Amino acid sequence: MAVERTTKRRRLSPPNESKSAVPGFAQWDIEQNYEQRSRKGRKDKSEKLLVRTTDGWKENQRLKDAEQNDIAEDADSFVASGDDGADSGVADVEPKAAQKPLLSPKEQIRQAKEDMARIAGHVSEDPEENIAQLSQLGQLAQSENMTVKKLALCTQLAVYKDIIPGYRIRPQSKEDMQAKVSKDVRKLRDYEQTLLTGYKEYVQMLSKLAGDSQMSSVAIACAMTLLTSVPHFNCRNELIALVMRKLSTRNLSADGRRCAEALEQLFRDDEEGHASLEAVGQLTRMMKGKNFQINEIVLNTFLHLRLLSEFTHKASTNHIDKDDTQDAQPRKKLAKKDREHRTKRERKVMKERKVVAKEMQEADAVVSYEDRDKNQAETLKLVFVAYFRILKARVQHLMGAVLEGLAKYSHLINQDFFGDVLEVLKDLISEAEASLLPDDDEDDGDEVDIDAAAERNVTRESLLCIITAFALLQGQHDVAKSANTLSLDLNFFITHLYRTLLPLALNPDIELSAKTAHLSDPNGLATPTTKDTKVNVATTTVLLLRSLHSVLLPPTATKSVPPVRIAAFTKQLMSASLHLPQKSTIAVLSLLREVTKTHAGKVAALWNTEERRGDGVFDATGAAVESSNPFAATVWEGELLRLHFDPRVREAVLGVEQNVIIKPEGR
Template sequence: MAAERTAKRRRLSPPSEAVPGFAQWNIEQDYESRPRKDKKDKKSDKLLVKTAEGWKENERLKKVVLEEDDADSFLASDDDAGDSGVADVESRSPAKSVLPPKEQIRQAKEELARVAGNISENPEENVGQLGVLAELAKSGNVTVKKLALGTMLAVYKDIIPGYRVRPQSKEDMAAKVSKEVRKLRDFEHGLLTGYKEYVKMLGKLVGDKEMVAVAIACTTALLTAVPHFNCRNDLIAIVVKKLGSRGISAEARKCAEALEQLFRDDEEGHASLEAVSQLTKTMKSKNYQVHENVLNTFLHLRLLDEFAHKASTNRIDRENRHGDDEPARKVSKKERVFRTKRERKVMKERKVVAKELQEADAVVSYEDRDKNQAETLKLVFVAYFRILKARVQHLMGAVLEGLAKYSHLINQEFFGDVLEVLKDLIQEAEAALMPDDDEDEDEEDEMEIDAAAERNVTREALLCVITAFALLQGQVDVAKSAAGLSLDLQFFITHLYRTLLPLALNTDIELSAKSAHLLDPNGLATPTAKDTKVNVATTTVLLLRSLHSVLLPPTATKAVPPVRIAAFAKQLMTSSLHLPQKSTIAVLGLLREVTKTHSGKVAALWNTEERRGNGVFDAKGGAVESSNPFAATVWEGELLKLHFDPRIREGVKAVEGNVVIKHER
């Protein structure tokens, strides 16, 4: 048998008596006598100084270093001072270093780039870093603040979802949900909280002169990029507030362009209804003393005209799944995915359910859209009629332009009232052009009508004529029964006939209402075009639009009598002798269309052997029917054939060619 192994014993430390002299050691005294590292022995990295005794350290620099070390010590105190140690430390602590502006901007750029990159890379995990961007936006440096606002704009446009976030209630926060749902809710809550603070910040910065441009740029960008998201009313309120002044600035023009784009892109009508509601309330509170660009935004609304066009009767438009250019092709049997009979049945049932849900959603969206657009149209017409009633002169062009565009949407019950208002406007325009004979001759210079004012009232009357005919043409049912109305368009036709000759002598007929007449150092008028979109047509264009409505109406209205066509044709040929070159070419083009359509009714004017009336033609007569046009001949064409412009000579030949050819046939 093997010998048993003995257990190992742990070696114990020898007793204290084993070390001779241990008891006689004085440990504290030995520690006290050790050499210590004094502050005075602090190694200096300064250059040595050559002295008579050799190379040594600079005593002056060494003294400065020691004083700084003593000042930094919390134990250092001033014996002469009676304050406490804390106060002494505060008084002796060095001033906090301030970075130069360029360094602040550089560091801010790096921080903004880092935080924006983290948020864009993983929004759900790093949504809390939006607070870092908000803190940088509160910086005292204006450049850093602008960079932070621009960065926040780019980040929010990138991470905002395509739906509206519903604010969470206390019950939602306390409910037990899955980990994924809780993560999504936390992201939405953090995003909505930061976005609200950002919009509120933009609203405050609009009043700052240094930050107004950046704030308006961010607001308009958010309004046009994410109009479906929360805080849309707040963004619209910022834009509308900027438009609530009589003057127009670069920021206000940008706000108007943002509203126009919002109206064009809005399909459901919710955003348009909110914007129009706030605009009309603001204009009413300002007593309609706003710039006309605010009212011109209504011309970009999508009001009940989504399905104005008709579908084709001979073909069916199908959606091409393979793209617009690539033709659709049939799928071969090899490319088809094999499915069992049960799977095909389930897919068929799912398609039926999806189609029903899609139709139900479409019906609801169409109903909501029609309701929103109807409310929007009501607000627009109420604003137009109030402006007409208040006679806001600088908004008349925009109002009449809007009424002419949306004339087919006006209710038949208001048709007579609108024509009555237009008639009053024309009478006021005529009264403004009439001189007052009761004043003394010494004040004749002060009583002369200003050229710009005369042009404005003339344009206003022409716009009324255009609007009246647009209202009549837009209402087919009203046009058929126009004779039964108490008001007739004869008043507008007569006024247009009386203004033909005065307009021919107007030197500003080829200028628009937006052409400012400024005097140069030589005293000459120089037109300067302004940046606007509505009411910029020249007086010649307005005149041609009015004449086209009178002489070439659509088929829905009644036929034009020959006397009216002959009277206007004679007056237009006479006016062509005095009109400028471009206006004469345009008038001859209109006469070419008139003679091509109504050659049989006006052929006698170009033939002296076929007189239909006796007496004398009254060119200055007020009424069209009593002017006796067939007693005259169109002799002005012979003079226009000698015009220096070859286009005018060709235009006269074309007019006479239509009359002669049709008359011979």
Template sequence: MAEHAVKRRRLSPPGDSVAVPGFAKWNIEQDYENRPRKNKKEKAEKLLVKTAEGWKENERHAVADKAAEAEDDADSFLASDDEKDSGVSDLEPRPEPKKPRLPPKEEIRQAKEELARIAGHISENPEENVAQLGQLAQIAESENVTVKKLALGTQLAVYKDIIPGYRIRPLGKDDMTAKVSRDVRNLRAFEQGLLGGYKEYVKRLGKLAQDKEMGSVAVACASTLLTSVPHFNCRNDLIALVVRKLSTRQFSADAQKCVEALEQLFREDESGHASLEAVLQLTKMIKGKNYQIHESVLNTFLHLRLLSEFAHKASTNRIDKEEDEDAQQDRKKLGKKQREFRTKRERKVLRERKEVEKEFKEADAVVSYEERDKNQAETLKLVFVAYFRILKARVQHLMGAVLEGLAKYSHLINQDFFGDILEALKDLINEAEASLEIDEEDGESAVDLATQRNATRESLLCIITAFALLQGQQDVAKSANSLHLDLNFFITHLYRTLLPLALNQDIELSAKTAHLQDPNGLPLPVGKDSKVNVATTTVLLLRSLQSVLLPPTATKQVPPVRVAAFTKQLLTSTLHLPQKSATAVLGLLGQVSKTHAKKVAALWSSEERKGDGVFDALGKEVESSNPFAATCWEGELLRCHFDPRVREGVRGVERNVLEGR
């Protein structure tokens, strides 16, 4: 059998007329070995020439070197003319194939190890390894979502660990050219590297917050940074990211994180700078969104520190400060004889001591009271502007939060602003009454039951807010006649709503009971942080009655006719209330009978009646209802109630009346 000839690879194209390539006869390796090589020492030994611009290489030597390099390239077999004829051009280098991607689990494992190694190096020596922050940012650009999340979390932990307790100032041109010591230079390099990496990280969080997969992680990182390092740079960017998440009425889990972050920021802010920036952005966002936000955004204002620290009166445009605020003014008024005598040496020692104390305060970064009061005053004005705009716009779903906020800040409201608020509350009550009227022509209610319940609750909230404002303004309450503030309007409205409320089947339900779930299926923040505006209707009614019948001021201010009329109406309403509400109302009547025993004693004795005529339970005015013409016969029926707590409550009311006669 004949042996087959060994096949050789053709290097030239099939259509080439040359049978054998030309380079096949060459000894390529020997020619390459014998080719002259460049002598680097010769180039290094050439002297430089001094010119007007400085020391430079001689032009003649440079031209000769370029010519030599050109000859070497011409002699090279890769650049020879025979290359084209020999077919070497057919052997072009192929592009290197991409490295195969690792499996996801292996990629995550390697990313964890790399992130842990880099984070450990940075934490051990931040000043020397600050450049490795860029490596963490590169890992965060991975296509793997899990690796991205791990990288963002690692960056968060690293920045929280190495960020100093002060704000870094960007360097100017003068700082860059100034001569400083080595330690200062190293510190500046560390600060600028840290600041640059942190800015890129915050910018990255702002972009990822809009992503569906990475949005939750980005919001969590931004919220943590805002509460952990609020003094550091880029605070406005973090606040803007958080506020942007709260610009919709749909309340998600990310929005809840943002609300909690803002509340913590307000509680822990000592200087007031961060609170002022956050409130400014919140009020702009609320106005820009035409008040279509969730009420939890407004409830964040209740956590501002100015509730317990700010002591001046404010409105939407000015702050009223006390005249004798500084002790220095009183000291200036004193004569020279009344001042304490000090020698020249004692005055010098006292002056030096004050300077030392001032330096200590600056070193400890103690917040001055003047600066804090200024920031809190501006914050309070912004809050009042937002509240009053919502009142004027009649935004229904935010009305409860606004009324509660006004009640909380009642002790900080200026007298001029106080009168406007009361007028707005009256308008709200009138609108609520108009919405509950029955159309006689159609014979149907103008609104459904849900709207009717909301209108009733809104009226009760207005009454609570009006009396809370008066309780917080003792000077306004004393001069109510001069300001023409008619609180009888609120009292009369409350008296007329007692009997309809007793027949309300949803009186023991809160504002959120009927819709505890958000449209997204997430639970709303109702529970341990429940506010007044989400309390049950019974709770709102009791708070209103307590403000009318048991004010914190002297009891003589409550007329006997008012106490008797409300007592009679409440006992009648108790017959129709559920057991829990009936027990609560009887508990309130027990306090009223104990405080105003002599004023209501005649209602339990038919022989001691002071009024003539007939009691009008449906009267529009409290004083014209003639309550002393009636007797409290409802107690005999309540003695037979099935709930023992109701029976005990009735006995307690009658016992207080007998003891107080």
């Protein structure tokens, strides 16, 4: 009997399902099913381009290899991320090293440049919003790559120069931080304090890197730029101290010379006087601590102070003489008939304009004359203290610079120090002359003493002493009037200058300065003299002319110059013109032209024998000017100078003779 095969029906719903139950498809976990699907669906072969080979068109083998590598990496990462902790440490480190490969130095510099440019642009564009990014520049400056570090320092310099305000930021105290202020004020304070903090860290970094041999030049250059560009801002003392460390040696390096130039620029551009006062104070303390074993270039920075053109009072090492007579004078009232008539409205408008002008002056932060005079007075006292200490200590390699400075500041020296300075100058000349004399006790030491005197260049020192002495007298009009009461004897300097004329005419280096190339080696090769220079750039001829001009053509009391002195110097200068180089001869004859024009009646007897009054013989090598008997001589040197090969010398001689020669009648 055949069994009837029943058909299998599909069950649509559970057997015990009630009418109120949800449909079957709602019970399927659709989200779980989707979650368990494979993330990398197998792509169809049609989506990949075939590659033509010698065997025909085939699938791209490189794509297959890449897929297999991806699957292997996924498997490795899945194993490495397990929680059992049984993997080795090598498996954990290798993937991380592969993700962050080390960059080459060139790539580091390129990436650092991009980061610096981006940060600097953001900060310069909106400093208040992006001021926090300055810390990123500070982190780049700590890089081990020297090029990146230098670029970071220069970038910070440019950013700070751009965003530093025109005023000094005061650090906040606890009371300021706890005070209740508006939102805008709080935002401005936070910006200022963040800027100040970053700037201090930057200056400290420069001070630290200044001692590094590789980063020293860049750090010092950044510090000098900040000191000359923003001297009003905070951390000025730290920048000046950094510069002073490079100036505290006898032999200055290239960085030290640049620091001296930056200091000179600071002195010239300082209007208020605060920065100059701090710099001079640290400079004098440094000189005293080093026992004045410094280069003269450092001392010559005092000549660039603004005291010469602005300060008018006289000072010493401890006080300032101020002239208050002008302030004490009462204001003169105009007579009623001389007053300008103004209506009530005009007076009211003028009063309002004065108030507005005063407010504008305060808003523009105009320098107060009282504060500036006070700062300059303190600066001048420090300068004189340094000069007098060097004179007292007899520091030979700085003597020329000190004398040059005293001659420049002669009009600012107090009367109390005038006599003492002259005595010191006399002692210096006497010591210079004694250094040229040979020692009778030691025969072997003669050459050594003469060579040492030659290195000192005592002639230049003597001329500077003479210039300083007459500059002091000319700058003190009240002292010049009372010279007899103070017993100021300037004949010593005049006599020494008279005895120096003929030896100077035979000096082959008279037209060279202390810093000009000299022929020092026997082969005739020009080598610059870099040791023990005495003056800035003035040649010996210039110093001689300045001395002669002070003696023969003083600015005041020209009638007081005795005829014997003028005649004796004129005769000596004409004799010296025969031996001087052509440029020096022209300069001396030009001076004699002025002398003969001013004192024609006193020296005419030297050219006209009929007008001569004197007996005896002229003593050109006499010890005193008055006893040389110049009127017993005749200026015969003019006949030879008229035959000089240089036409300018011939013209200069004719100009001198035209002032003194009396023409006969009828010509």
